[in-house]
Amino acid sequence: MFTVSTFFFSSVIGKKVFSSDGKTLGRLKELIADSAVMRPKIVGAVVSFKDGQKTVDFSGFKITVSKNRCHIVCPEVKPVSVDGDGMLSLFRQVLNAHVVDMNKKKLVPVNDLKIAVLSTGAYVVAVDAGLEGRLRRLHILKPVRKLLKLFDATVPRHMVLWDDIETINFGKTGTGLSKSVMKLSRLHPSDMADIIEDMDHDAQLGVFSALDTERAADVLEELETDTRESLLESLPPEKAADVLEIMPADEAADILDEIDEEKAEEILKEMDSEASGEVRELMEYEDYEVGSLMTTDFICFHDYDTVGFTLETLRREKPESDTIYYLYITSDKGELIATVSLRDIVISEPEVKLGDIMNRDVVYVHDTDRIDSLNDILAKYSLLAVPVVDANKILVGMVIINDVMYNLLRSRRKRL
Structure with missing residues (x-):
């Protein structure tokens, strides 16, 4: 017989609690942990005595194991208050809940808890999120292991250190x-x-x-x-x-x-x-129209604006990367006139006017055109974005290739 340094929560819950002289005091119904510290520290134990349940101080408890069975001793029945923020009831709140495995970036179930006994107390140190934890709680882990051994197989394990999890739904x-x-x-x-x-x-x-x-x-x-x-x-x-x-x-x-x-x-x-x-x-806009897919976040300038003014504006506005594939040149009325590339702006002198470096050969679509027409235009001209105009050729938005691809994939998923 020896004092265990670690034990699983399922191994002690529901087990008998004895006094120092071997008398049965009751059964362990719950463990209360203080989650205010890095790893939850067990501070209280709910024990069902003959005269009812009591929450007692866990610090004096001794847990030993013999032949894979836990023996719980409570030397002194000392009531303790476990009210306050940060207190967790392991059986009621944590077991069967879900936590985030920060390494695997996914939600995992709490099938069991591993508790370590140190000189400073007992702490929850890991979550058993695998099938092994579930079988252990059902008290069938040992026979299942024996059965799988016949087929040279093992029970899947998934132990996650408490340091590597994040709790999100413990009330x-x-x-x-x-x-x-x-x-x-x-x-x-x-x-x-x-x-x-x-x-x-x-x-x-x-x-x-x-x-x-x-x-x-x-x-x-x-x-x-x-x-x-x-x-x-x-x-x-x-x-x-x-x-x-x-x-x-x-x-x-x-x-x-x-x-x-x-x-x-x-x-x-x-x-x-x-x-x-x-x-x-x-x-x-109707779902099939280009206008339903366009973004109204676009950058436009006038042909009389200078390269220096344009760069200052971009630095100040800090537009999203996908909205500056192309910069559009419009008239004072907002009509689409031309485009200018970032490359031409970067290599030009600050005093150069955009009208001198812009491209008047603009490929555009109307806001009421069918979305289907975008696929051919983007592919034919190798464009990353297409300007969108209304019936009066007023620039009203732009369609980004990423949005077209997303819309295409979403349409295909709906048909499957």
Whole structure:
């Protein structure tokens, strides 16, 4: 018999608790951990005594193992208060919950917990997210191992160190949840979206609501349509409006087209009037029209502007990379006249006027043209973006090749 340095939570829960002289005191029903420290420290144990359940101090507990069986001794029944922020009930709140494996960037189940006993106390040090943990809790791990051994196979293991996980749904709210989300926010928006999609609706709403506006906008773009629609339907209109306001108008329009019209109108009313106006205009286009796919975030100048003025404007505005594939030259009325490449701007002297280096041979489409026509134009002329004009040849937007490809892939998925 020896004092164990580690044990699994499933090995002790429900087991008898003995006094120092070997008398049965009751059964262990729960362990309470303080999550305010780096690794949750076990501070209390809920024991079912003859006269009812009591939460007692865990610091004096001794756990030994003999023939793979745990023996729990409580030398002194000393009641302890476990109220306050950061206290976790391992059985009620943690077991069967989900955590984020930060290394694999995915949501994993808590099938069991590994606890280490150190000189300073007992700490949760790892999560068993594999089948082995599930079988251990069902008390059938040993026979399953023997059976698989006949076929030269083993039970899959997936142990994740507590240092490498992030908790997101242990009943946290407010500041507690925000701190967890701060760590998750370091992930790529696409990885965050994958994680959120695997959560239940309440967890999705809690995590997304705790994100800052810019990060929320990035993640919203990456979410699958069903998840995005569900979130926007549940979010307060003002929160949804704040997020959509900082997104490109075309993306905001696409997203609002996916949700209930009444909810979309509520969100639009909460948005800044200028932003909502742009979005409303884009939403009026039919799904098959180029206007429904274009972005209204484009850069345009006049032929009398100089190269120096153009560069100063670009530095000040800091446009997105995909909106400066080409710079467009318009008349004072907004009519599309020509294009100018960044290369020509960079190699020209500051005092040179754009009219001297612009290209009047412009390939463009109308906002009411069919989206299908874009595929041939982009391929034929090897363009990364195409300007969009209205019936009066007023520049109203541009279509980026990435959006065309995304629309094509989405259409194919719908047909499958």
